[in-house]
Amino acid sequence: MPYRAPLKEFRFLFDHVVGLERVTSTDRFADATPDLVEQILTEAGRMCEEILAPLQRAGDAEPARLENGVVRTSEGFDKGYEAIASGGWVGMSADPAHGGMGLPMAVTTAVNEMMSSACLSLQLCPMLSQGQIEALEAHASEALKDLYLPKLTSGEWSGTMNLTEPQAGSDVGALKTRAVPDGDGTYEITGQKIYITWGDGDFLPNVVHLVLARLPDAAPGTRGISLFLVPKYLPTEDGAPGEPNSLRVVSLEHKMGIHGSPTAVMEYDGARGWLVGEENKGMAAMFTMMNNARLGVGVQGIGVAEAAYQHALAYALDRVQGKAGGTGTIVEHADVRRMLAGMKAEVHAARAIALMTAVATDMADATGDAAWAARAALLTPIVKAFGSDTGVAVAQEGVQVHGGMGYVEETGAAQFARDARICTIYEGTNGIQSMDLVARKMTDGGEAAFRLIDEIQQGAEAARPREEALAQAVWDAAEALREGTEWLVSRDEMQDRFAGAVPYLRAFARVLGGSAHLTSALAGGAGRRALAAVYIERLLPEHAALLAQLRAGAGGLFALSLDDLAAA
Structure with a gap:
């Protein structure tokens, strides 16, 4: 069943529930007029329906793979990413000083949901770049901003976050990756990181890694962690990708879902890196990216839920089974109607909470009001957990609506359930x-x-x-x-x-x-x-x-x- 972008839902929530007009009435976001927002949502929805959604099944059937040190991505993902980058969808909320649109996070959140519905495996790539952009805007030196932000904002280069190690999962403070000063303002980064989403890709000219590492004699635990920018290729003076850095993809994980997204084991062997923020304050800088990603991951769950609901509804409207009135299809059975109504109600609630969170974030940014910042902080873990739980629950219910056919991979219902499951785990378990x-x-x-x-x-x-x-x-x-x-x-x-x-x-x-x-x-x-x-x-x-x-x-x-x- 083709995906249809829920544009009416976004318009309704913006206008009647979450109060987007409060955001657009501020000086910071005054340019985000209703006409502009409408145009953006319409164009993004068209891209998701026509370009990204057809890649959903291809990414599952033909996973990313590692061949002779090169990450080969799923067929068509290069064209899909080109559409995302050329449309400016990576840098929607980024600073216009570096090529961004400067749009409210609420609008970005709506677009990210549609991309997640259409093809979650591919959407993961720009989502992580968005988080890295925000972290660099807040914490990087002007020199790093000038060099990297235009490339990341345009989507020409992509960004990742490197936290986890084999012995340091949720306990990030147990990490062992080392950073040794070179004496010229750079650092040699050595260590191994795991679960690095979109750690590389054959259509990406350069991949910029944000890596947590420990300086010599740093304090134990999170108090002794610093953050470093480590590119795959060292930029030349004119900003082009230059010599390879001392890092590589060791392997790709074989996962339950999101097969089209390469999840890499990364090895750094004296790789050249630049400090982001202050020494031993790396967690504070990384939390900027993580909080962005936590909203993003909750929205990913909602996006999968919307797609799973649409898929289940289409099946229920077509499948004739048993004695039911009206159309004779299973949608006339009370229990099937119960499932579909519950799925739709859950998606609406979760989507509203996500947009509430984004609006609070926008208001905090636009006004500096501590109360709005506190609300955004309060809502962030809620939207991450509830949004991703909703993705799992609705996708599982979608399988149930399909009955036995939901357990058959060819129908596509099972993929939503497999893809959604990771959202409750990464960026901090629920x-x-x-x-x-x-x-x-x-x-x-x-x-x-x-x-x-x-x-x-x-x-x-x-x-x-x-x-x-x-x-x-x-x-x-x-x-x-x-x-x-x-x-x-x-x-x-x-x-x-x-x-x-x-x-x-x-x-x-x-x-x-x-x-x-x-x-x-x-x-x-x-x-x-x-x-x-x-x-x-x-x-x-x-x-x-x-x-x-x-x-x-x-x-x-x-x-x-x-x-x-x-x-x-």
């Missing part, structure tokens, strides 16, 4: 995102969370005259979330917080989604109201069970000894 939410994001005593809950309840109060039942359900859920948050911030024992972190994050997302659906019901027609009822009546009640898990604490988990956990 458990780590949840721990971040209940720990670092609550150091303000929950102030940012309570402020958001207040707004949700105010919106529900305003909705009562038109939607009493739906409004009451959202208000009650928000009040339960408030009480859960109060319990959470009162816990000094972090294990109690961490034990309930995942259910708390999901409960927060459920309430945010309910609020977005309620707003949509007020602004839209009967269809919007019906979809809101599906979410609020059938999915939102999950928040109560999740918050009960939050309050259970850690004691019961650790009451199980290791012997108790052992297999029989």
